[in-house]
Amino acid sequence: MSVHLDLIIEAVVFLTIVGVTWVFGREIERAAAQRRRLGVQQGTVSSSAPLLQEEGTDNRFFQWIRASTSISEPVEQERLRGELLLAGFENPAAPVWFVIARFLLAIGLPLLFLLSRIVMAKTLGGASFIFGIAAFCGIGFLAPSFFVRQRARTRRQDLEIEFPDALDLMVVCVEAGLGMDAAFIRVGEEIQESHPRISREFGRLAEELRAGRSRTEALRAMADRCNVAGIRSFVALAIQTDALGASIAQTLRTYSAEMRSTRFLKAEERAMRIPVLMTIPLVACILPVIIGALMLPAVIDVVRYLGPALRGQ
Incomplete structure (x- = not known):
């Protein structure tokens, strides 16, 4: 009975953390969007914006997502669309799907963590459980942004x-x-x-x-x-x-x-960096082996001649 009570309490704590994270995350995003909007003058929308109108995203579900998150702000929506374009996501619905993925991961990863505890029947303790839920929630919330930035960097290279x-x-x-x-x-x-x-x-x-x-x-x-x-x-x-x-x-x-x-100059620069980069494995791996191989005969001779004297023979 106490195990079930602990699971119920932990589930309530989990839902509370998710709800608080949702509310605070939404308010932080709205505040950031307002600060960006105050720093941008009217009429600075990119010339490529007409090619990326909201066609295909006019259903009620997408409208509700846009209205419930920070992408309801035009400046924030253009900023997010620009980041996704740099990563190669050209679909007009990409900002909406990005927000969906972010909140699904923020809820799904802590839920998987909770289910794994239930299946394994392990008790991590109150503080450990709360820390695990918060950590997985933060990872799920930040993972899409990290993925988009990494994809944009790879695409640019x-x-x-x-x-x-x-x-x-x-x-x-x-x-x-x-x-x-x-x-x-x-x-x-x-x-x-x-x-x-x-x-x-x-x-x-x-x-x-x-x-x-x-x-x-x-x-x-x-x-x-x-x-x-x-x-x-x-x-x-x-x-x-x-x-x-x-x-x-x-x-x-x-x-x-x-x-x-x-x-050609970049290739030469990379080639000139190779000796410097090789110094680290040379000093850390090869040099100790060489020193050991050179010192081993001397160590053997020292042990052979001084060993009996030290033992009193």
Whole structure:
């Protein structure tokens, strides 16, 4: 009877912690959204926003999620959408699904912890149980944000590696007589297997151009989605060249040579770091073994000659 009473008390404590976490988390998010809104002037919405309207998210469930969380604030919704875009989540419903995943994990992980205690019939004590519930609740609440940031970092690194090769193909296509729009389509098709991320960006850029969006807006939107310094420089260069009427082929060839030089310098930098990085395993692992091998004969001789004397023989 006491075991069941303990489980009931622990379940009540669990539900109380989850409820308090929900309320405080919601208030903290709303306060942060209000501070961000106060620091942003009106009319600073990104130019790519019209492409990401709330189509497909107008059902009652999604409306209730948006109204019950911090994404009901336009500034917070745009911020979250921007972070998800950098991670490669382009679905208009991605912010809503992100919030759903966050709260499902914040509730699900503590619930699994509680069920595991019930199945194993172990009593961790009041303080240990409360700490475990709070820890799993915090992990579940923060895990989606960590996953999105890690995915955005990996995607940015892949784009940095893939873009120079795509730029070389762009130079070949433009010098062969293709226009910029046709070159984006051609390069995106050619590198679809070897460089999927930059190919997807070129494909979306081509779709936006076919849909009637101006080249300047489409290029800037691609730069915002990628958040890579090399791509931003390329976009600025392409827009300036188009505005001045200069030769795009010569401009791309010059910039491609600079990108190759930059990539070569980065490779040299990584190569120069190898001796420094090898010092740590050398000192920690190899050097003690070498010292031991060199000192072992001397230690054997010392033990052989001094051992009998020390024993009084």
